[in-house]
Structures are given as C-alpha cells and as structure tokens.
Amino acid sequence: EIVLTQSPGTLSLSPGERATLSCRASQSVSSSYLAWYQQKPGQAPRLLIYGASSRATGIPDRFSGSGSGTDFTLTISRLEPEDFAVYCCQQYATSPWTFGQGTKVEI
Amino acid sequence: EVQLVESGGGLVQPGGSLRLSCAASGFTFSTYWMTWVRQAPGKGLEWVANINQDGSEKYYVDSVKGRFTISRDNAKNSLYLQVNSLRVEDTAVYYCARGLSSSWHTAEGYWGQGTLVTVSS
Numbered sequence: 448e449i450v451l452t453q454s455p456g457t458l459s460l461s462p463g464e465r466a467t468l469s470c471r472a473s474q475s476v477s478s479s480y481l482a483w484y485q486q487k488p489g490q491a492p493r494l495l496i497y498g499a500s501s502r503a504t505g506i507p508d509r510f511s512g513s514g515s516g517t518d519f520t521l522t523i524s525r526l527e528p529e530d531f532a533v534y535c536c537q538q539y540a541t542s543p544w545t546f547g548q549g550t551k552v553e554i
Numbered sequence: 555e556v557q558l559v560e561s562g563g564g565l566v567q568p569g570g571s572l573r574l575s576c577a578a579s580g581f582t583f584s585t586y587w588m589t590w591v592r593q594a595p596g597k598g599l600e601w602v603a604n605i606n607q608d609g610s611e612k613y614y615v616d617s618v619k620g621r622f623t624i625s626r627d628n629a630k631n632s633l634y635l636q637v638n639s640l641r642v643e644d645t646a647v648y649y650c651a652r653g654l655s656s657s658w659h660t661a662e663g664y665w666g667q668g669t670l671v672t673v674s675s
Binding site: 448478480482484486491492493494497498503535537539540542543544545546547548549 | 589591598599600601604613614615616649654659660661662663665666667668
C-alpha cells in the first residue's frame, strides 16, 4: 500500500502567516489522485483539495494545493482564526486508499 | 443537500459484532461509490472499505478483511458495514462518505457525522 508521510507533525503559527504543509508518498500517486482534508475537534473531515490542486466547492482561495508524483504541498496563504485545525492528505490512486497521519496547525 | 447519517455504533465486547448503517439522502444513491472511513480516538483517519454502485465490487483494508463486510441497499438508500470478530483496536468513530464524483477514483466530498464503536470488556 502507499504510505503517506506528512510533515511537520505540528505547525505553530499566527493569524495572517503562511502555512506550508507537506505530504510525501512512498510511491508515485498516479494521475495526481491526492486530496487534502481539514478536520476540527469533534467534526467530520472536510474536503479542501482534490486532484492535488483543485479546490472543492466553497473552499476559500487562500487554500492551494500543488505537487505530483510523490511530493505534494498544501499552502494556506494567510491563516484565518478558523484555519487552526488538523490537515490530512489522502491518496485515492491505488487501493487501499490511504491517509497521512495529519499535521496540526496551531496558534 | 447531501446528507449521510450513520447509526448502529455502541459498546461491544471483544469478539462481538455490530451492523453499522448509513442513511443517505439528497442525491441519487445508486450512482455513487460509497466508503467507510474510521478514526481511532486521538488518531488519524483510516480508510476501511468501499463498494461500487451495484455492490458487485468491494475493497477492504487488509486489517479488516474476513471480519468486516460492506454492503448497500439502493432501494433503501442505505450503506452498511457488518463488523464481526471485533478487536480492541477496532475502537473508532466510523464515518460513511460519498465521493465527489461517481468514479472509483474520487476524493470523499461528503461525510456523515460518524458513529462510535467501542470494543472493550
């Protein structure tokens, strides 16, 4: 199975700062079938990015995704207070689909 | 509006069984792959299983193969997960999810609120 490794584990930033989250795959993720989710405590995950770089409906443009092959990045250009959460990547190219362990973005 | 509502979780002893259900509404259920994802307390997400539109294709993560069975009833707009031979490590919130598109290769665009399964003696 494809193992996704996210870094860093925790990112301590302030509102207005830029956040850069990494997701590295153990083998190439074909067709950029890579998604990013946001999860807040007690809530279900929320899809942010699919196809490595396409924003889901209603997602602000401060969220952007990039990358291909084995290296992917989620960037939040200017952190808003509501952006402090856990972010998780997922590959849906090769079964079983797998998730990264998550990056916590905290104040 | 797409809605997914899970039920059936609870406290069960090791070796026990449960049937999780997911009631879907707001979309044409029979045209989408459906998925179960779980999250152990304080841990990350783990993809568990998915099923195609007519139930003829099913895929599972290795850790649940032979113990869990995913199924669906398109007439009832419902997804199920039969979980047998439960282990302590199966303790998690179980989410039902629907893909963004009707393709197999799709991100999970819609999620239920989850149902908690606790395996403990």
